[in-house]
Amino acid sequence: MGILIVDDNQSNLFVIENILKRAGYNEYLSLTSAKELFAFFQRKSPTQMQVDTILMDIMMPEMDGIEACKRLQQIPHLKDIPVIFVTALEDSNKVAQALDAGGIDYVMKPINKIELLARIRVALRLKYEKDWHFEQDEKIRNELDLSMQVQTSLLSEPIDNENILITASYLPAFKLAGDMYYWQRIDEHRYAAIQLDMMGHGISASLVCMFISSVLRDAITKDPDPEFVIKELNRWMSSLNYRNQQIPYYFTAIYLVLDTKNKRIEYVNAGHPTGFAFIDHHKVVELKSNACAIGFFDEMNSKKAVITYSEKIQMLLCTDGVEEAIEKYEPNGFKFLIEKASTYWGECKKKRPIDYLLSKKQQANAEDDMCVVFIQSY
Numbered sequence: 126m127g128i129l130i131v132d133d134n135q136s137n138l139f140v141i142e143n144i145l146k147r148a149g150y151n152e153y154l155s156l157t158s159a160k161e162l163f164a165f166f167q168r169k170s171p172t173q174m175q176v177d178t179i180l181m182d183i184m185m186p187e188m189d190g191i192e193a194c195k196r197l198q199q200i201p202h203l204k205d206i207p208v209i210f211v212t213a214l215e216d217s218n219k220v221a222q223a224l225d226a227g228g229i230d231y232v233m234k235p236i237n238k239i240e241l242l243a244r245i246r247v248a249l250r251l252k253y254e255k256d257w258h259f260e261q262d263e264k265i266r267n268e269l270d271l272s273m274q275v276q277t278s279l280l281s282e283p284i285d286n287e288n289i290l291i292t293a294s295y296l297p298a299f300k301l302a303g304d305m306y307y308w309q310r311i312d313e314h315r316y317a318a319i320q321l322d323m324m325g326h327g328i329s330a331s332l333v334c335m336f337i338s339s340v341l342r343d344a345i346t347k348d349p350d351p352e353f354v355i356k357e358l359n360r361w362m363s364s365l366n367y368r369n370q371q372i373p374y375y376f377t378a379i380y381l382v383l384d385t386k387n388k389r390i391e392y393v394n395a396g397h398p399t400g401f402a403f404i405d406h407h408k409v410v411e412l413k414s415n416a417c418a419i420g421f422f423d424e425m426n427s428k429k430a431v432i433t434y435s436e437k438i439q440m441l442l443c444t445d446g447v448e449e450a451i452e453k454y455e456p457n458g459f460k461f462l463i464e465k466a467s468t469y470w471g472e473c474k475k476k477r478p479i480d481y482l483l484s485k486k487q488q489a490n491a492e493d494d495m496c497v498v499f500i501q502s503y
Contacts, residue, residue: 126249127174128153131162131190132182132211137234141180141211144238150245158185159193166203176206178248180232183212183223191219191226198227205255207248211236269328273297276331279338281308284316288385290501291318294479297494303330303376304444304496307338309345314386317349320498321378321419322397322444333374336365351380351393351429355416362420375420379412379442385502390432390440395419398448399459401466402432403439409467412442440500441466443482446493450483453490470499 128150130141138155145153152174156162162179179197181190190210198204210223213234220231229251230244283292293306303323310316319341323330337358344357358378366373379400381392394400396418402410416427432438443462452458465482478499479488488495 126150126152126178127176128245129162129165129176129179130155131157131159131179131185131193133157133185134182137182137211137236140236141241144236144241148242159188159190162193163196166200177252178245179206179208180211180245181208181228183210183214183219191223194223194226194228205252205259207251209244209248211241272328272331276305276335279335280306284308284310288503289316289383290499291316292478292499293320294477294495294497296479296488296491296496298446298492299494303334304446304494305334305338306496306498307341309342309349311345311349311382314384315349316383316385317345317354317380318383318498318500319354319378319380320397320442320444320496321376322446322494322496323376324374329374333365333376337361337376349382351382351391352427354380355393355395355419355427356425359419359422359425363423366420373420375418377414377418377445381412381440383500383502388434388438388502390434390438391429392432393427393429395425395427396421398443398445400440400442401463402434403441403467403469404432404434405436405438406469409463412440434502437501437503439466439469440498441478442498442500444494444496446491446495447479447482447497449493450487450491450495454483454487470501 128145130138130153132138142153142155154174156165181193183190194208197206197208208228210228210231211234212231214220223231229248232241232244280295284290291308295304295306297304305323306320308316308318321337323334340358340361344354362374377397378395379392379397381390383390390402392412393416394412394414395416396414399414400412402412404410410432415430417425419425448458451461455461470481478497479495482497
């Protein structure tokens with residue numbers, strides 16, 4: 126428990142040192158000015174005393190205690206050290222200024238030993254609590270970083286070969302998100318892909334996303350058919366909600382199977398924002414919702430829709446966070462998306478899909494998770 130004493134009067138330093146020594150506080154250091162105080166903190170030595178409390182005089186030459194305290198508050202790693210002012214001033218305005226500057230308490234001179242020690246104990250408890258909370262926050266931050274890495278590792282890498290391109294933009298509003306995308310090659314000509322948006326944000330939404338990611342992989346391996354996969358996802362979500370009655374979870378999704386040989390797409394839109402398919406450079410088809418969100422009901426009836434094309438198809442899928450961000454800047458966000466979807470994105474290999482929809486500044490101002498999935502088959 127290190128204590129710094131800052132006072133330009135040697136007699137005051139002697140009195141406080143003796144009080145601390147007799148009370149069993151042996152780790153302390155006396156300084157005679159604010160200049161020495163900041164010089165102490167600038168030194169970097171492994172044996173340097175850890176400071177848990179500062180006893181500071183208000184009236185000192187060159188820089189008074191109030192100004193010194195203000196400067197301490199501006200230094201991130203020093204601002205949480207409790208400062209107790211020790212002063213002979215009976216000016217209540219000065220005392221108020223000292224407390225407003227960041228001091229937590231004050232003691233009047235001549236010093237009352239019992240009062241000083243009581244205030245030091247309070248300050249040390251406060252420092253201990255702040256240090257404990259800082260350590261816990263740091264632990265949580267590290268765990269969130271790890272969780273984010275795990276969640277990100279579950280997202281699919283882009284596919285880019287001679288007849289298909291599948292890529293995505295993924296911008297979580299927080300470290301952990303409720304949006305997810307995934308695709309998988311089924312065979313030589315068929316690919317399964319999904320974009321989903323889990324209810325909520327943060328840890329719980331991301332954990333459920335990771336759970337669904339595992340279920341999804343198993344379901345596609347058994348049978349990639351959209352009707353089967355959507356029903357299987359709903360069955361597992363219903364099972365999860367049955368075990369967790371307090372917070373029912375659900376998510377919206379578009380799941381599709383693209384057949385590049387037969388130029389055919391089968392899909393189910395489970396309560397998800399409308400997707401868009403630009404067919405053969407001349408027609409936009411809307412992939413509207415044709416089923417309820419996954420997890421709403423124990424039983425789910427979903428009937429797949431089919432899209433065919435002759436030469437090329439370009440698909441644009443967005444979560445509601447993207448739509449909400451666009452609507453801030455466009456009078457008709459849905460019309461804007463149709464216009465973008467009906468333009469051939471020939472350079473998407475060089476540019477992120479979301480950059481076609483929102484500027485960097487607009488992306489930074491978004492309040493929700495955003496995910497864009499872009500598919501081209503030719």
